[in-house]
Amino acid sequence: MINFLHTFHPSPILFSLGPINIYWYGLFFVLGILAALTVSIRLTKRRGLKAEIIIDLTIWLVIGGVIGARLYDVVLELPYYLANHFAVFKLWQGGLAIHGGLIGGLIALWLYAKKHQQDFWQLAAVIATALPLAQAVGRWGNYFNQELFGRPTNLPWGLPIDAAHRPWPYLNYDYFQPTFLYESLGDLLIFLILLLYFKKRAVSYELQVMGYAVLYSLVRFFTEFIRLDATPIIFGLRFPQVVSLLIIISCLIYFTIKFGRKISQNKALEKNN
Numbered sequence: 211m212i213n214f215l216h217t218f219h220p221s222p223i224l225f226s227l228g229p230i231n232i233y234w235y236g237l238f239f240v241l242g243i244l245a246a247l248t249v250s251i252r253l254t255k256r257r258g259l260k261a262e263i264i265i266d267l268t269i270w271l272v273i274g275g276v277i278g279a280r281l282y283d284v285v286l287e288l289p290y291y292l293a294n295h296f297a298v299f300k301l302w303q304g305g306l307a308i309h310g311g312l313i314g315g316l317i318a319l320w321l322y323a324k325k326h327q328q329d330f331w332q333l334a335a336v337i338a339t340a341l342p343l344a345q346a347v348g349r350w351g352n353y354f355n356q357e358l359f360g361r362p363t364n365l366p367w368g369l370p371i372d373a374a375h376r377p378w379p380y381l382n383y384d385y386f387q388p389t390f391l392y393e394s395l396g397d398l399l400i401f402l403i404l405l406l407y408f409k410k411r412a413v414s415y416e417l418q419v420m421g422y423a424v425l426y427s428l429v430r431f432f433t434e435f436i437r438l439d440a441t442p443i444i445f446g447l448r449f450p451q452v453v454s455l456l457i458i459i460s461c462l463i464y465f466t467i468k469f470g471r472k473i474s475q476n477k478a479l480e481k482n483n
Contacts, residue, residue, distance in 0.1 A: 219370050220354040222303070233302040234354035242348035243272060246340040253336045253408060263326075267333060270318040278314015279306035286441060286449065303355065308345065308430075309453050335415035338422035339404040345426075346397035352390040360387025360436035367391070377438055387436050396429035416468075420461040427454035 224232045247268050251261045283305045284291050284298060291298055297305075319337065323330040352358045356375040362368075368385030376383065404422055407413050413421065431454040434447075442449040 219372065220356060222355045231302075233351075235351035236302050238348050238351040238354075239306075242344035242346075243268070245347050246337075246344035249340040249343055249405070250336050253339060256409070257332060257336070259332075263328065263333075264336065266326075267319070267322050267337075270322045271315045271337065274318025274321075275311040275315035276301070276306065278317070279308065279311035282307040282310020282313070309450060329415075331415035331419065335408065335418040338419045339401070339408045342397040342401040342404065342422065342426065346394045346401060349390045349394040349397065353388070358390055358437060358439055360389040360392075360433075361438060363387045377440075380438065386438070389433050389437050393429060393433050396433070397426070400425045400429065417465075420465065423457050424461050427457045430454045 220234070222233055222235060224234050224237055226232070247264070250264045250268070254261060254264045280298065280301065286307065287305070297303070315337075316334075319334060320330060322328070323333055353369070356369075356371050359369050359371055362380055362383035363385055365385075365387070367388060369388045370384060371386050373381060376386075380386075400422065403425070404418060407421070408418060431451050434451045434454075437448070444452045447455075
């Protein structure tokens with residue numbers, strides 16, 4: 211695989227049917243959804259839920275996630291989209307921000323659980339366990355689009371990036387860090403960890419969800435140090451790093467408050483007994 215990444219120059223188009231182009235990005239996006247859906251169905255059966263629930267929920271999540279991911283990217287790249295209005299609808303060219311997708315998907319999940327009177331945390335735990343697998347697969351679409359790569363490198367697994375896709379300060383460099391690969395491998399590791407805990411019922415549903423949020427935020431925080439794509443800088447950190455830190459802090463605060471209350475309640479019961 212290392213030699214493949216170093217020597218092969220990817221094209222975003224998988225194949226063409228007359229004037230219609232089929233894109234690698236779209237293929238991996240769909241494959242990621244199908245992989246996560248397959249895992250989610252198996253996990254729901256372990257909890258006595260019907261497969262129809264997760265299939266129905268997936269439609270909500272895809273719609274909410276895509277809308278959220280696109281709106282998030284549009285806000286971050288507003289000058290570009292103001293100058294290229296129709297680019298907003300060209301999803302096959304990339305531009306789906308994962309943090310926006312998580313927000314949109316979370317809202318869709320909450321609405322679905324409320325409407326169908328389902329346990330929000332139980333469904334969220336299933337989705338959080340399968341989601342990193344979808345991300346691990348979907349990240350390969352960035353490879354074929356030659357986007358979201360990292361700093362120049364002489365490592366044997368460096369990515370050859372065409373001059374048209376390089377930031378102007380790096381036009382004299384040929385090979386770049388494959389940040390898509392680092393994140394894909396990190397997502398796969400997160401999936402395996404969460405799957406193990408879910409099967410063993412080692413943690414609560416809430417902790418399962420928070421585990422995903424914290425682990426993915428850590429992966430994203432560190433890979434952002436070598437990415438070159440433009441993003442706002444806040445206090446010396448890239449915007450996704452700031453968002454990742456806020457997610458981690460929020461999770462820690464949530465559990466500090468939650469378990470603090472449980473400890474207080476247990477002490478109160480002990481006194482009464």
